[in-house]
Amino acid sequence: MPCGLDLDRSWHHNHWAHSYPHQPCLHLHWEETDPKPRSVSPRRAKPFAAQGIPITFVFMPLIPLEDNFVDIVGKAQRGHRLSNAELAAAADISPAELTEIKAGKIREPALCKLCVTLKLNVSALLALARRQWYPKQPLFPCGFAMFNTAFEDMHVNSYLIWDSKTRLAAAFDTGATARSMLDTVVAKKLSLRYLFLTHTHDDHIAGLKDLAETNVEIWVGKHEPIDFLSANVFKGETHFHVGELTIKTLSTWGHSPGQTTFFITGLAWPLAIVGDSLFAGSMGGSSTHYYDQWRNNREKIFKLPNSTVLAPGHGPLTTLKQEQQHNPFFAE
DSSP states (O other): OEEOOEEOTTHHHHHGGGSOTTSOEEEEEEETTOOSOOOOOGGGHHHHHHTTOOOEEEEEOOOOOSOOHHHHHHHHHHHTTOOHHHHHHHHTOOHHHHHHHHTTOOOHHHHHHHHHHHTOOHHHHHHHHTTOOOOOOOOOSSSEEEEEEEETTEEEEEEEEEOTTTOEEEEEOOOSOOHHHHHHHHHTTOEEEEEEOSOOOHHHHTTHHHHHTTTOEEEEETTSOOOOTTOEEEOSSOEEEETTEEEEEEEOOSSSTTOEEEEEESSSSOEEEEETSEETTEEOOOSSSHHHHHHHHHHHGGGSOTTOEEEESSSOOEEHHHHHHHOTTTOO
């Protein structure tokens, strides 16, 4: 049977009004026996059909980026602990120019000066301001599902991975609800063994009770607060196995005290489920541990293989290679 990227059915409805219908997201499904992941456009589909590779194109609205250029400037400003007056003076721009930028107006000379002061990449930030960049979406032939659910005034991601041979599975965060995730477990005849929490902010664990009722093992980093008696705690770098898949924990704290990135090998691509450590084109904010978050991202996540797919807690999937080029906090 064809096997491809699974998305929460409600995703279409939750995001249609907030996404980019003029930029369809193309997902290619192919047979499990086809060994090479492929990403093609409709005009290039004919050669695949000629090879006897069955394909199905599914167009879906894109999940919006978590942060726009105004959000990024604000996160960096708060991280550097600068008031508006201090930031304007340090960047040698007028208070009026800073006010206009924070209102969403693109003032390139002033933005360039702000980037120098806030240590942001100018080209990457301007590309986001002009809406010229959105991450190319990676494709998994099987073993991976992404769920995007509404929580108050935001949307949050959760994930499911599984070993196609043993059908053993692991979940990462719960999102606002875990109903669609549990439906997927049943539909694909999976055995859910683990629930790993990137961190315990409310939007990431709102569905915890439903998943806990399945008797899944719940794991969270040592320094992350959780009021759930059955949760297990891991320390430092810990390894887990789900069939032939390997999961390694990486401490990427800052946004929260025990935030963890889970690095997974054994799927079509290396996968890092990063929580709110990093987003496509941005990073998790913190007014108290901004430099810790930046350093942990740089030393842990950006040391992973370039082909690594990054699965953040909010916004679309991305890849390490794209973030190296397009993330204003890290592009060089």
